[in-house]
Amino acid sequence: MTSLKLLVWATLLGLLTLSSSARAHKASDSYLFLEAKTGGASGRWDIALRDLDDAIGIDRNADGQVSWGELKAAETQIKRYALASLFATSAAGACNTTFGRMAAVVHSDGTYAALDIAMTCPGAAHSLRLRYELLFAIDAQHRGVVRTSAAAPPIVLTKSRREANLSLGDSGGLAAFWAMVRLGMDHILHGYDHLLFLTALLLPSALRRESGRWVAVAAFPAVLRDVLRVVTAFTVAHSLTLGLSAAHLVSLPSRFVESAIAFSVVLAALNNLFPLVRSERWLAAFCLGLLHGFGFAATLSDINLSAVTFARTLFGFNLGVEVGQLGVVLLLLPLIYGLRHSQRYQRLGLPLGSAAVLLISSVWLVERAFNLRIISS
């Protein structure tokens, strides 16, 4: 390997192995993720170890640290405390709350106990009333942050507002799903870098190179095939990395991702001006599309729900992205096909359009890589 390649690898690996260690000083919050299901709700409740130690004492050997062993030893005590701090009722009466597995989970201010929680309510419950009592006795500024879906705003319970209604059933689910679809559409339609990348790849779809010049491709099916190949490859690639990244399986630093996305647009535009990759443009769309998925995932990074909700959320968001993208392709396709015989398009439209894309994306690249502001806000 050349030294340059080694340097690139070292940088990439360095970026990948960054770990976050410092924990914030923060006021006390617990995080309750609840998902409605028939006859109740289930989810996870994250409570800070530090708060648990203040409330019930879990540092048994008083060495100022909480080990996994100490946490496990206090499990029954913790669940009893939690059970006495959260009450759910439906129209037909009190719900039965049970706790499942206890794990550990890291939030910005430290490690929390993560308790799987299930609530079973009598009758056909359509809504549920929560009363929250955790920690208020020892911390008057404690908050219970309750989330029922990624799209719905969280409910914040405080010492003076301890109760809240949660609606169950499909209204939350469908509305939340639709909200995610809209978020995805919004994201692609305002994500000019993704759109420019796709546009740059599609501009020459109705043309082919013959002895250094562009000539029109006659048949519509051939054009359509080319467009489909590029769009599908881009979609598959960005869906793949979006999923991996949203599931926290992969994480790349945002500045690297944003810079690399800008660079991918530069490459796509350059390829139109100095064509290297022609029939294999779909492959370029795939390789570079992997990067764009990381960019999409940034929007989803704050969302933090159980496996079922996560899959639904991700699917909704991705669907929204694809619908938005399809709309743009449907607008572009007639234009590209209609103009394919035009000399002006071949000689001027394509090169000038690509040059414009190249210019914009180069500015983005410089801005993002060096953290400057030139054109964007």
Add this chain to the structure above:
Amino acid sequence: MAIVRDAAEHAAPGRMTRARHVLFGGGALLVVVGLVAVFSPSPTRSEPFLPASPNQILEHLPERVAGRAPIRAAGASLEPIRDPLLAERLAREDIRSYQITADPRYLGHAEARLSAFWDVADAPVPILVLRAKIRASNHDFEPAIRDLGTALAKAPDDSQALFERASILTVLGRYAEAVKDCAALAPQVSELFALGCSGAVRGATGEARGAALDLQAALVRARGLSPADAGWAASLIGELLVHAGDAKQAERWLTSALASTPQDAYTLGVLTDLLLDLQRPAEVVKLLSPFERIDALLLRLAIAEQQLNLPQAEQHRAQLAERFADARLRGSAVHRREEARFELSLRGNPERALELAVANFGVQREAWDVRLLLAAALAAKKPALAGEAREFAERAAVQDPAISSLLHALDGGQR
């Protein structure tokens, strides 16, 4: 570029040329990077895990501040403390822990200790003063001023209540009222504290240098000061000298304040702001590396790291974003000043910074609040929105080199 053009012109159709190798090599590299990323342990957050060993340490609890009684709930409920003397003593310890560590959980504990008296309008004077301190720390300034008014109606000479109210009124920019409280305080306390009270107001109204000189003289005369009080006085003198534009002397005083109280977050903030203004980010990194836990200091650390192009800048920026998001989630607004500065200096988002700076200026009006609003309005090219801060600065005759140069720049932009 030369290679690319060359390859494009001479390549035979359908053959993989050198340049295409490069392009596909790049693509393949990305795929490999993706695979490496998948199989490498990434810093996952918010994903529950089951530790492999019972010995694995999950959390380091904060060191017990000496003398602070642990707080315990026997079940979900804990009987509120009815004894006002006990409640006062315990809450005072919690507030002291908060002042030492800047950890807001202690404020919640202090409030809980006072819960039996929290909504009692007519609570004992010492409890009213503590309640006001907690409220002011949460930026509930008006209720805090009301509590102190009630306390002073009962005990007009209470020095703590007077000092507390003068400090809050200074933060709010209500200088005439603050001056009155400082005048009422003067006969009750030592010369140093009396001058400290009035000095903060004078520093905000164009008399920073005179106030600093008076305090220096009083400090020489003062006898038997505790390190905490000596640190407080030196820190205030340093801050006044920053406003007076005497960077060299300011740095000397702030450094000596840190010698008395090395962990003091407020002094560290003032000193590192000065160093950032003096383009000495490397020293900021050195000073603040042990204080990443404190949001306001992590902010300055990240700004310094960004100026030095250090790799940690990105990670710290992400951490700050997460902390601000957490604060927003719980509906807390105490971070507005820091968040405005974050958006302005670290995110390059002057529009958002301006929104936050405007909202922040509606709540507090210290030099940094003025400065941020002016800077954000300038960066967002909306000088009209700085009008309020400009008027305020001119009315109070605010003296501060950074504010003066921002006002100058805004004038230039309007002409």
